[in-house]
Amino acid sequence: MHIYHPIVTPHGAQATVHRIGSLNLRDTVQVTVNSFVDDVADLPCWQDTHEVPLAAFTASAYPASVNDFLISAQGPFSGGVIVAGSTSLDLAKAKAIARINFDRAAFINAGCVTPAGVVDTTDVSIRNIMASVTMAQIAGPDFQIVWRLLDNTEVALDAAGMIAIGFAVMAHVDAAMRRSWALKAQVNACTTTEEVDALAFGGWSMVDETA
Structure with a gap:
């Protein structure tokens, strides 16, 4: 092992x-x-x-x-x-799944298009976004924040704007997870190394985050 x-x-x-x-x-x-x-x-x-x-x-x-x-x-x-x-099949599947995990993390961390602009989506950034969404839900109309986007420009947000960012980021993460699950199902269904080698793992930039 x-x-x-x-x-x-x-x-x-x-x-x-x-x-x-x-x-x-x-x-x-x-x-x-x-x-x-x-x-x-x-x-x-x-x-x-x-x-x-x-x-x-x-x-x-x-x-x-x-x-x-x-x-x-x-x-x-x-x-x-x-x-x-x-076995060679075990190793081929492990390599394929490791690549899927890498591609998924890269896609999630690359940023997300939201109604306010493209935001950073590293682990730390997502935690900050979710914490700010929680504060927006608590404060309601009194909530105001200036958010720095991925390109370092800043936007002023009210509660609705902050919550909209949160929804967009969660859709971004969910789309990445669902694509990785679908790809892994294809890998696990393979019975030969040739079938694993024939799989296509690209197309992450085309993931539909609004589905």
Whole structure:
């Protein structure tokens, strides 16, 4: 079992496969992960140690709990895929799903067209937008805010304007999630590596955010 997640290590090596090397359970849960160029390499090209929250470690049986944390949104290999087997089809599917995860994150983070203009949609920006939408709903007619758009211009918004941005951003995220689910369903339905290789994963710029 390993995690498939393409990365560039701090010393510039390309690594795609990551395996749990050791676990330390003294004061905190510390896991050492060995990273390899590919799934047939014998020697790791990088090694790093990560702290696993106790709640994540005990969420299921080890090593599944640790692998699940490593590829979670809070983990160091967020967006990665766990490869349980070692067949070429397993690896082809893992690579395809990892690419879908990468493309989905890139699409979500690229910005969103709203009635007020194009807004930033990084994780931090989306949290700020949702917090401001909540304040707009609470304050109602008294709500006023100046919002900086992706191109660094500023717009003055009332409650309705802020809420409209929130709806647009949620539609943007929802469209990305639904496209990724559809693509992953196609990957999981494949029975040969040739079928996986024949799939098309482009077209993210054409996602209909108003559907």
